[in-house]
Amino acid sequence: MxxxxxxxxxxxxxxxxxxxxxxxxxxxxxxxxxxxxxxxxxxxxxxxxxxxxxxxxxxxxxxxxxxxxxxxxxxxxxxxxxxxxxxxxxxxxxxxxxxxxxxxxxxxxxxxxxxxxxxxxxxxxxxxxxxxGPEFWEPYPAAFSGEFALFQQQVRLRFNDLNVQGLRELFQQLEHRLEINLIHRPQQLGRIAYELQTLMGELCVSNGLCDQPSAAVLPPSVSLASISSAVDWVSAPYYQALEQLIAQRKFKNKLNLDEVKHHIEHHCMELITLEQLAQIFFVSKEYLSKMFKKEYGLTVTDYVVQLRMTRAREWVLDEQIPFKHIAEMAGYEDVSYFYRVFKKHFGISPGEMRKGEAGLQNPRLD
CATH class of the missing domain: 3.40.50.2300 (Response regulator)
Incomplete structure (x- = not known):
């Protein structure tokens, strides 16, 4: 080249x-x-x-x-x-x-x-x-490509939930799926390890463990000799980073509601529940719910909806963005459910709001 x-x-x-x-x-x-x-x-x-x-x-x-x-x-x-x-x-x-x-x-x-x-x-x-490094170029088998994308989503959820055991189980499942899909060549394993390092860097930044991710590197050849050694090599830093994050959270003297609020604002377009927040900040969900509403005057769920709908309203008023993309970007996989939440929040449907705004911008002259 x-x-x-x-x-x-x-x-x-x-x-x-x-x-x-x-x-x-x-x-x-x-x-x-x-x-x-x-x-x-x-x-x-x-x-x-x-x-x-x-x-x-x-x-x-x-x-x-x-x-x-x-x-x-x-x-x-x-x-x-x-x-x-x-x-x-x-x-x-x-x-x-x-x-x-x-x-x-x-x-x-x-x-x-x-x-x-x-x-x-x-x-x-x-x-x-x-x-x-041809590991960057060799495509995955079609059957495995979707599986690996789903695996990465699940890793993201387990990491953000501080679920060490769940993360270990996921990597065990990955090893099993690699065996089934006959993904054992060093080129393929190297690419998987590289992509998972990139994901871990993103997770460390979003959880405050570092300001910017470390550059992903290729595993040493000895680690690519087998599926087991490749999975061990790439998973070990995940466990270390997660233990570090858990230790940081545990040593905090009390619940910092500003941190909770900041975390919600950062992840509001993703799947986020009261149970997850309670686990992340090492308090009971009852205590977290009570203190959050006392401090901010609304529940965690209502605050998430408020954040999502604020952004969704901006997108709805832009006629060039399809409603299905707005629903996805606002964190709703089910478009019809997004419509219901939007109408409950604003009193009108997305279509009615967009149509009304268009009428205001282009008033009839007759």
Whole structure:
């Protein structure tokens, strides 16, 4: 690949946005070439097979398959492709989707040329590193890809719940599933270990164990000699980090409601329950519930709903965001349940609110 150019695919429904990216990128200097362009996520997925891109630069808001769905597909089916998200919508939850699905970076329109080329250079460094380790490129068997994504979600929940035993059981299950799916080659095991290190870094940052995650590294070859040794190598730091987090929480003299409130605000778009909070802060759920309502005048559940609905209202008023994406970003997998919660909170449905706002912005003149 040193002699060949890295291939880049541009994805944006506006041709002039793609033209801008073409003009801003220092393609020749970076050893890259724009191999193709797509107007939406569906076309992008078709062009991946044709052009075999190393890098995809995509907008988030597009008709049909938008950036959110495209990121999900790329993360599951084409994890070796580097993805750069470019969007004119300065919103944390779009950035959260980018982070969740392993995008290399998130840039806002209008794109700054220096920022764009710095991100492209970062992609190039990662691709060059990947060429010395095929574990970054070899795809998982289709049957295992979904299983591994679910496993990572469960690891996140167990870690945030401070559930050491549950985490150990998960890694035992992982070892078993790797045996069943015949994932035993060093390249495959190395990639799994690398991705789980990246996840642990994210968990350590979100739980205050560090300001920024340590760079993921490849396991030593001896640790990739078997499934058991690979799982032991990658799981040990999880247990150490979790024990450290538990120790920090246990040595606190009393319940710090500001920390509880901060934790809720940070995780309100995720699954969060009173039982989980009580376990995290080492108090009974009854005591936590009583003290939280006494301090803030509402229950934990009501506060979570309040936070979610505040953000959801902003998205509802933006006609370009589909309601199904708003429900997902607000932490609701069931769209109909999101509708019920929204209407109970505001007294009108999301559709009625959006329609009413559109009427105010475009009043009739007759």
């Amino acid at each position: 040193n002699k060949e150019h890295y291939r880049v695919l541009l994805v944006d429904d506006e041709p002039w946005n793609r033209d801008i990216l073409r003009s801003l990128g220092e393609w020749e200097t970076l050893g890259m070439t724009v191999a193709g362009e797509a107007e939406d996520g569906e076309e992008a997925i078709r062009l991946i097979e044709q052009h075999q891109p190393h890098i995809i630069i995509t907008d988030m808001r597009m008709p049909g398959i938008d950036g959110v769905e495209l990121l999900q597909t790329l993360s599951g089916q084409f994890p070796h492709i580097k993805v750069v998200v470019v969007s004119g919508y300065d919103d944390f939850n779009y950035a959260k989707h980018a982070i969740r699905h392993r995008a290399t970076d998130y840039l806002l329109k209008p794109v700054n040329p220096d920022e764009l080329n710095a991100v492209l250079a970062k992609c190039k460094r990662e691709l060059e590193k990947a060429e010395s």
